[in-house]
Amino acid sequence: MEETNSEVQSTNNKKIYKIIGLIVLLILAGCAFYFFYWVKTPQYSLKLIQESVQNHDVVTFEKHVDTEALCTQAVDGFLAQEMSTNDMNNPLIQGIIQTVKPAIVKSLKDGFINYVRDGNFNMTNPFETNKTNNKIANSEKQNENKIKGYTTRLEFKDIANTETNGNRATVDIILYDNKTDKNFTLKIGMAKLEDGTWRIDTFVNLDEFIKEYTQATKEKLDEINKQISDEISQNISINMDNVKANLQTQNIFGLIDGKVAVYIPLKNLTNQNITINNIQIQFIDNNNIIVYEKTITDNIVMQPNQENTITSNFELNPFIDKDKNLIKVFSNTTTNVIITNIQTPDKNIKYQTEL
Helix, strand or coil, X not given: CCXXXXXXXXXXXXXXXXXXXXXXXXXXXXXXHHHHCHHHCHHHHHHHHHHHHHCCCHHHHHHHECHHHHHHHHHHHHHHHHCCHHXXXXXXXXXXXXXXHHHHHHHHHHHHHHHHXXXXXXXXXXXXXXXXXXXCCHHHHHHHHHHHHHHHHEEEEEEEEEEEECCEEEEEEEEEECCCCEEEEEEEEEEECCXXXXXXXXXXXXXXXXXXXXXXXXXXXXXXXXXXXXXXXXXXXXXXXXXXXXXXXXXXXXXXXXXXXXXXXXXXXXXXXXXXXXXEEEEECCCCCEEEEXXXXXXXXXXXXXXXXXXXXXXXXXXXXXXXXXXXXXXXXXXXXXXXXXXXXXXXXXXXXXX
């Protein structure tokens, strides 16, 4: 029996209604996913943080970022990287650190809040006794510029992994460093808030992150400075076979201080005057570890094709750990000399210290 036109139309209408119904269900499911799942995920809160920076929304930023905790942890992490074991175990030094650390943390926190507010990482001077919170003094501008440099070096690339356990979450954030052309993974810890959103309150792998970042920076600088070293060596040569270093010590009331003399044979390989501005002296132990470095800043003028042995003298202080250690291991070290800055009539050739 053939279907009538009305029956065909009815069947088609049912199909259309099913399709429409399916679309409605999908939209409702999507809305449910958004309102009941996505907005409750750590990733969504990270998106809110990103938008708060773009929109200069300090209130939202502070809701989802515990700047006090993060800045405190960051200061502790960087101090641990920069300080020697002896410094970390020295009660006097630790006392000083604990005294000034709150001011440093506040300075960093102010910098981040200012960055969110107006896009400028303006820090207050943590050692400023004047309570008017003046901007960093001119003498601190270089450090301020370094911090600004870090904010432009690292760029967010991706979220690699998210693990949740009750009211805690760990998120792997991939950061791209445009100076070394490398990716780094920063693990952050997040706490769930009462409204179901999340707040960053800790760095999970800060020590590892700092080490990898520092090592990558050093390797890139070594790569750059190798080319600069080659250029310097075309103008000035060091006869490393004849570099000598002597140590004289004396015992003063049970303390041994020392005086070091380093003799450096140089030759100007050009037909023009060369001024040597900086020389770096390194003492290296049997494990090929640099145990002591000294930078000599001077204006040593070498005449065209001149050969000359210069002498660098400096004292070692028995109250300074690295100086005391060099006195102890001096006889088991070798001396390396690197010229890091020269001035030719045409240009200044200088090692790069920052990326």
